[in-house]
Amino acid sequence: MPALGACAVESEGSTVAPAASSPATTTTTDASLPRSNPTHVRIPKIGVESTLVPLGLNKDGTLQVPPLNQAMQAGWYRLGPTPGEVGPAVIAGHVDGDGHKGVFYDLKSLAPGDDIDIDREDGTTAHFRVDHVSEVPKNAFPTEAVYGDTDTPELRLITCGGAFDRSARSYVDNIIVFADLT
Known part of the structure; x- marks a missing residue:
């Protein structure tokens, strides 16, 4: 699988997502929810509240990101599981x-146990709890850990982090939050 991070500053995106991502094919558990598009994300600890726009893939296979001129807008990867379904649902947003400041400016300050709520079109809210937060170099992006199948409903939040490379007009790292449905 390709492996790069999200959230380039002057481009539409740089996260390479699996070309054929689809909802996980593992058996659902009683704790999972049926497919329903997400509409809003709320992260109380860092004051995030945003609607969610669907994101697909750019022609080069990278994950689309919300427009830079709408830095406070988050988006969800529509070609993968929706939040609450079995598998890793992915939400991306800009750090700036x-x-x-962007919608995920303070994402790196989340810690295990912090809450994330995702409202869904079916009227339900998928409640997630942070398991861990990682900062990884974009050139070592953990594609399988982010997009690979899981046997439970999980959530990944992705933004840029680390130093800003002025020549590339992008951050060198990604901040990735891993969370589980509660």
């Missing part, structure tokens, strides 16, 4: 854009 157009000289302003």
Whole structure:
């Protein structure tokens, strides 16, 4: 699988997602929810509240990201599981854009036990609890850990982090939050 991170500053995106991502094919558990598109994300600890726009893939196979001129907009990877379904649902957002803080500016401050709520079109809310937070170099992006099948409903939040490479106009790392449905 390809392996790069999300959230380039001057481009539409750089997360390489699996080309044929689809909802996980593992057996669902009683704790999972049926497929339903997510509409909002809320992360109380860092004051995040955003609607969610669907994201697909760019022509080069990278994950689309919300427009930089809408740095406070988060998006969900529509070609994977929806939040609450078995498998890893992925939500991406900018750390900054157009000289302003982005929706996931404080993502790196999340810690195990913090809450994340995802409202869904079916009227339910998928409640997740942070398991761990990783900062990884984009050139060592853990594609399988982020997009690979899981046997439980999980959530991944992705943004940029680390140093800013002015020549590449991008951050060198990604911040990835791993969370489990409660």
